[in-house]
Amino acid sequence: MKITTYINDERKDFQVEPGEVLLDLLRREGYTSVKEGCKTGDCGACMVLVNGRAMTSCTLFVSQVDGKKVRTSEGLHDELAENLRKEFVEVGAIQCGFCIPGVLVSSYSLLTHNPDPTEEEIKAALDGNLCRCTGYVKQIEAIKNVARDFEGVSK
Amino acid sequence: MLKNVTEYHIPGSLDEALSLQDRESRSYFIAGGTGLALSNSNRPVELIDLGKLHLDELHLEDESGKLEIGATTKIQQLVELDELQDFAGGYLANNLEKVGSYPIRNAGTLGGSIVRPFPWSDVVPILLSLGAKIRYFDGTHGVRDLNNLYSDDFRETLRNSIVTGIEVDLPEVGETRGRFYKFSRSEFDIASLNLGCTLTALNGKITRARMAVGARPSFARRLTEVEDFLQGQSLENDLAEEATEMAADTAGVTGDRKMSKDYRLAQVRKMTEEALTGVIGDFLEQ
Numbered sequence A: 001m002k003i004t005t006y007i008n009d010e011r012k013d014f015q016v017e018p019g020e021v022l023l024d025l026l027r028r029e030g031y032t033s034v035k036e037g038c039k040t041g042d043c044g045a046c047m048v049l050v051n052g053r054a055m056t057s058c059t060l061f062v063s064q065v066d067g068k069k070v071r072t073s074e075g076l077h078d079e080l081a082e083n084l085r086k087e088f089v090e091v092g093a094i095q096c097g098f099c100i101p102g103v104l105v106s107s108y109s110l111l112t113h114n115p116d117p118t119e120e121e122i123k124a125a126l127d128g129n130l131c132r133c134t135g136y137v138k139q140i141e142a143i144k145n146v147a148r149d150f151e152g153v154s155k
Numbered sequence B: 001m002l003k004n005v006t007e008y009h010i011p012g013s014l015d016e017a018l019s020l021q022d023r024e025s026r027s028y029f030i031a032g033g034t035g036l037a038l039s040n041s042n043r044p045v046e047l048i049d050l051g052k053l054h055l056d057e058l059h060l061e062d063e064s065g066k067l068e069i070g071a072t073t074k075i076q077q078l079v080e081l082d083e084l085q086d087f088a089g090g091y092l093a094n095n096l097e098k099v100g101s102y103p104i105r106n107a108g109t110l111g112g113s114i115v116r117p118f119p120w121s122d123v124v125p126i127l128l129s130l131g132a133k134i135r136y137f138d139g140t141h142g143v144r145d146l147n148n149l150y151s152d153d154f155r156e157t158l159r160n161s162i163v164t165g166i167e168v169d170l171p172e173v174g175e176t177r178g179r180f181y182k183f184s185r186s187e188f189d190i191a192s193l194n195l196g197c198t199l200t201a202l203n204g205k206i207t208r209a210r211m212a213v214g215a216r217p218s219f220a221r222r223l224t225e226v227e228d229f230l231q232g233q234s235l236e237n238d239l240a241e242e243a244t245e246m247a248a249d250t251a252g253v254t255g256d257r258k259m260s261k262d263y264r265l266a267q268v269r270k271m272t273e274e275a276l277t278g279v280i281g282d283f284l285e286q
């Protein structure tokens, strides 16, 4: 089937097998920030935004994103995204880095919808992301620091 | 990946969707896709997308307490919707947040969560403990008690039906409050046991009780003996003790590799007691 999707603001037309998952399409097309981890919706390494909502691309069929906007970690360029990247590096929230694009997408999604989250809300937003290196303490710290400085709509 | 899928249909009406289902059942309805994507099954050859059937509507009649939710409504939408924050004291919205993770709830739908008989489902006992009914379309529109979900004849009906939504009819008078507990190895893991209970009370008396236990480890069921015992009683904390034993006797739990039978029974007792003392406490504090 033919689908049209808007990946990182760019219109893309694809001929796809309808039973293929979005993760496989994205990697084939070179969006390598989207990682294949568990492929069961558990680890969050393949997290993307679909129409602004964080979803695991391994549990979505390509046919389901026809006409929708998909954003991967490499498509996050605004000030919020850059602040998150900088802060993750500064506080030492990254070790092997495999989970980080997915964690960034989840953090970005959280702060876009809720610029002033509590620690519990940060934990809830990351509950679909597994990190086996650093744990979550530094990631939570980084998100808190960005939230504190972020001129979000509610501040 | 469903590697044998060659066709993807997006029907515009329930009749059309139903007519696309083939006799050999190699065509599958798709809602959020989270369950299907994981199946990696070779069986499906056609997918029938339910996304354009306008089954994502919600109606809440404040006066009568009647709630109707369309089947393709995403679980996370139900967590966030303003209209649901006070429904049954927030019971539905607060507890659906215990289903999976945020990204899974963003994709998974209400209908997709009840059609397949997952014994560990949290959605089913949450809805059962609200006394929910399931709406379906098999050529004509039907409604049945969700408690029939696992009966053979209803499963047969559902094989050739589209689940169109659920409805919850709270009693028109009185207030409803509830508690739901999920026991799992981590926040994100599926339940090893879950239990939900709602009570409706008026003038210090329980007018309606609904209690359900799931991941027993078999399918969720209502504990109607406990419900019957509670209905008509005055709101007093010592009710919990008798109800707790009754729940343990009738929950029908067994052991599996996640939990022994004894441990499950102990958890049923603990959850029942905490649920009842918690809800009764809420009412008494008012």
Ligand SMILES: Cc1cc2nc3c(=O)[nH]c(=O)nc-3n(C[C@H](O)[C@H](O)[C@H](O)COP(=O)(O)OP(=O)(O)OC[C@H]3O[C@@H](n4cnc5c(N)ncnc54)[C@H](O)[C@@H]3O)c2cc1C
Binding pocket: A040, A041, A042, A059, B028, B029, B030, B031, B032, B033, B034, B035, B036, B037, B038, B050, B071, B072, B098, B099, B100, B101, B104, B107, B108, B109, B110, B111, B112, B113, B115, B116, B120, B121, B122, B123, B124, B161, B162, B163, B164, B188, B189, B190, B191
């Ligand atoms: C990583 C992960 C963690 C999870 N954790 C939990 C958890 O903690 N608790 C919990 O309760 N659940 C959990 N789930 C289950 C999740 O909630 C279900 O996968 C999801 O809700 C299914 O909904 P869907 O819309 O994605 O279904 P789909 O995948 O679209 O469909 C599932 C099945 O239902 C059929 N179907 C769907 N909608 C209809 C309809 N309206 N009428 C008829 N048939 C229909 C499809 O044909 C298919 O067979 C988890 C799932 C994943 C992937």
